[in-house]
Amino acid sequence: MPQPSSYVPDRPEPILVVTTGGTIDKVYFDASSEFAVGESVVGEVLRQAQVRRPFELLAVLRKDSLELSDADRTRICAAIEARPERRVLITHGTDTMTETASALARLGDRTIVLTGSLAPARFAQTDAVFNVGMAFAAAQVLSPGVYIAMNGEVFEAGRVRKDRQRNEFVHC
Amino acid sequence: MPQPSSYVPDRPEPILVVTTGGTIDKVYFDASSEFAVGESVVGEVLRQAQVRRPFELLAVLRKDSLELSDADRTRICAAIEARPERRVLITHGTDTMTETASALARLGDRTIVLTGSLAPARFAQTDAVFNVGMAFAAAQVLSPGVYIAMNGEVFEAGRVRKDRQRNEFVHC
Amino acid sequence: MPQPSSYVPDRPEPILVVTTGGTIDKVYFDASSEFAVGESVVGEVLRQAQVRRPFELLAVLRKDSLELSDADRTRICAAIEARPERRVLITHGTDTMTETASALARLGDRTIVLTGSLAPARFAQTDAVFNVGMAFAAAQVLSPGVYIAMNGEVFEAGRVRKDRQRNEFVHC
Amino acid sequence: MPQPSSYVPDRPEPILVVTTGGTIDKVYFDASSEFAVGESVVGEVLRQAQVRRPFELLAVLRKDSLELSDADRTRICAAIEARPERRVLITHGTDTMTETASALARLGDRTIVLTGSLAPARFAQTDAVFNVGMAFAAAQVLSPGVYIAMNGEVFEAGRVRKDRQRNEFVHC
Numbered sequence: 001m002p003q004p005s006s007y008v009p010d011r012p013e014p015i016l017v018v019t020t021g022g023t024i025d026k027v028y029f030d031a032s033s034e035f036a037v038g039e040s041v042v043g044e045v046l047r048q049a050q051v052r053r054p055f056e057l058l059a060v061l062r063k064d065s066l067e068l069s070d071a072d073r074t075r076i077c078a079a080i081e082a083r084p085e086r087r088v089l090i091t092h093g094t095d096t097m098t099e100t101a102s103a104l105a106r107l108g109d110r111t112i113v114l115t116g117s118l119a120p121a122r123f124a125q126t127d128a129v130f131n132v133g134m135a136f137a138a139a140q141v142l143s144p145g146v147y148i149a150m151n152g153e154v155f156e157a158g159r160v161r162k163d164r165q166r167n168e169f170v171h172c
Numbered sequence: 173m174p175q176p177s178s179y180v181p182d183r184p185e186p187i188l189v190v191t192t193g194g195t196i197d198k199v200y201f202d203a204s205s206e207f208a209v210g211e212s213v214v215g216e217v218l219r220q221a222q223v224r225r226p227f228e229l230l231a232v233l234r235k236d237s238l239e240l241s242d243a244d245r246t247r248i249c250a251a252i253e254a255r256p257e258r259r260v261l262i263t264h265g266t267d268t269m270t271e272t273a274s275a276l277a278r279l280g281d282r283t284i285v286l287t288g289s290l291a292p293a294r295f296a297q298t299d300a301v302f303n304v305g306m307a308f309a310a311a312q313v314l315s316p317g318v319y320i321a322m323n324g325e326v327f328e329a330g331r332v333r334k335d336r337q338r339n340e341f342v343h344c
Numbered sequence: 345m346p347q348p349s350s351y352v353p354d355r356p357e358p359i360l361v362v363t364t365g366g367t368i369d370k371v372y373f374d375a376s377s378e379f380a381v382g383e384s385v386v387g388e389v390l391r392q393a394q395v396r397r398p399f400e401l402l403a404v405l406r407k408d409s410l411e412l413s414d415a416d417r418t419r420i421c422a423a424i425e426a427r428p429e430r431r432v433l434i435t436h437g438t439d440t441m442t443e444t445a446s447a448l449a450r451l452g453d454r455t456i457v458l459t460g461s462l463a464p465a466r467f468a469q470t471d472a473v474f475n476v477g478m479a480f481a482a483a484q485v486l487s488p489g490v491y492i493a494m495n496g497e498v499f500e501a502g503r504v505r506k507d508r509q510r511n512e513f514v515h516c
Numbered sequence: 517m518p519q520p521s522s523y524v525p526d527r528p529e530p531i532l533v534v535t536t537g538g539t540i541d542k543v544y545f546d547a548s549s550e551f552a553v554g555e556s557v558v559g560e561v562l563r564q565a566q567v568r569r570p571f572e573l574l575a576v577l578r579k580d581s582l583e584l585s586d587a588d589r590t591r592i593c594a595a596i597e598a599r600p601e602r603r604v605l606i607t608h609g610t611d612t613m614t615e616t617a618s619a620l621a622r623l624g625d626r627t628i629v630l631t632g633s634l635a636p637a638r639f640a641q642t643d644a645v646f647n648v649g650m651a652f653a654a655a656q657v658l659s660p661g662v663y664i665a666m667n668g669e670v671f672e673a674g675r676v677r678k679d680r681q682r683n684e685f686v687h688c
Contacts, residue, residue, distance in 0.1 A: 035370075
């Protein structure tokens with residue numbers, strides 16, 4: 001079960017916010033009639049939410065998660081490993097979020113929360129902002145481990161899967 | 173420091189979502205040129221976020237928090253005490269959120285997270301959705317106690333105040 | 345040059361609002377990772393704009409305009425011809441809007457205004473709502489003929505083209 | 517009945533966009549719990565709509581229209597009279613829009629379209645953007661005179677009033 005870290009409220013540790021692509025960052029390019037991952041808007045989400053807790057943005061990839069290779073997952077792990085932050089939020093496509101979560105399990109001693117969204121952040125109606133909020137809070141209070149925040153739930157990675165019929169994340 | 177409850181992921185406890193008013197639910201009534209607390213949109217925020225975790229909505233008040241009396245705070249406490257849920261999210265005006273948090277301290281054995289927003293949820297640009305996301309996640313994983321989720325931070329109640337000059341919540 | 349019809353303000357003629365697809369109505373289907381024309385949101389745009397002028401919605405097609413065939417254009421013309429309304433607003437993909445405008449030229453005695461958008465109406469940032477507003481006003485006051493309302497301009501069809509480099513409509 | 521101007525499409529005349537306040541530009545100041553007219557967002561509306569037709573923004577006032585005095589109306593007229601543009605869009609509070617329209621009647625030889633909104637432009641759900649679109653198109657194609665564009669209709673000023681019971685603009 002999820003455990004908090006030794007959290008000292010008055011010296012807030014910066015949260016590392018890693019973006020890798022996914023639906024959350026998809027944008028429509030009218031000129032080419034293309035709907036693809038664009039520049040991440042996660043920083044803008046945090047700005048609009050008037051976040052005062054320090055964070056660092058790190059754009060590692062801009063891929064649909066169905067296109068992530070093992071090499072890509074290795075890159076994501078390496079990017080996090082090279083950083084001092086112990087608390088990490090990763091935005092990621094939902095289709096293979098659980099696979100990347102598995103790859104991250106080996107990075108002990110860090111609280112890592114993955115999230116993404118079923119509707120792009122740039123849409124008027126979206127789950128993106130709520131999900132980033134969930135993950136940003138979860139990353140602050142949970143103890144080391146890997147987690148997924150989707151559909152209003154904070155799951156331990158390894159205990160969740162994306163149910164493709166219902167297009168939602170469920171316990172397993 | 174915040175501790176999680178004994179959280180069994182595969183039998184998610186319903187979260188009680190109590191709305192009391194505040195800027196988060198302010199709406200503009202053109203006919204009367206009035207900007208006041210309206211019907212809560214928090215349920216709609218949870219719906220749009222595709223939340224699948226069970227929750228119960230309880231509208232207790234519709235007040236600007238500067239107008240809350242001790243009797244109002246007693247009402248809020250009583251409404252929560254009468255319910256079975258051990259995990260509670262309260263949306264509330266930001267101006268006296270810390271006072272209500274104090275009044276709730278006596279309700280042991282519950283994880284209570286207060287949040288609100290500096291811009292109404294009905295605005296195109298708002299911190300409301302992110303904050304409700306933060307609080308919804310925090311309510312799931314924290315151990316019993318009273319907390320405030322604002323400005324991207326999860327605070328222990330009693331260790332936070334609203335800095336009126338900077339119009340933000342800070343540690344104290 | 346554009347001429348108004350004989351417009352009697354106190355007996356407003358209903359405006360026929362024909363939807364044919366295009367970027368304006370594109371939606372993201374997460375389950376299939378597909379970004380395609382969905383159910384039209386133009387009726388919702390008019391509702392949100394608190395439009396009191398009578399109008400009739402007619403969904404004829406749901407196609408990206410690059411996929412419209414001559415048979416499709418014939419269908420659009422026939423659908424309009426079969427209706428009593430003399431004032432028509434058509435939402436349409438921008439890529440071949442001028443071609444459909446040409447096909448409509450033969451329908452004399454009607455004021456027809458085509459519009460669409462470069463960003464989907466479902467996006468938080470979009471030209472869709474403004475454009476439908478432009479076209480709805482133009483359809484009311486212009487004399488019979490075919491027009492295009494895009495990029496803040498009301499053009500006579502036949503005197504406008506979409507400049508693909510600049511991704512905007514310009515006089516020609 | 518509305519008549520178009522002698523409109524030569526290939527040399528688009530700049531449209532003068534005058535902002536005077538009103539609900540359309542209301543903003544919430546959390547620090548003071550005040551909901552009041554702020555900096556105009558009309559320029560941002562035009563930018564987001566990818567308007568390529570030249571326009572000039574002129575912020576004359578920032579008042580709720582119930583607070584406009586005769587001196588204020590004189591200022592609005594004078595500001596327009598001092599400008600070369602023959603086509604004018606004015607954003608204005610809805611409560612006394614018809615009164616300002618009357619005051620503008622003496623400015624012959626200009627096409628002036630007033631609009632505003634019942635919900636602020638900064639709201640997620642608003643009529644503001646649609647209305648500015650309506651007025652921007654109407655200003656381009658109508659012949660000299662004063663008009664009001666609200667609730668999906670282009671009215672001749674003098675033939676319209678705001679029905680306060682129904683909170684909408686109707687013919688009279």
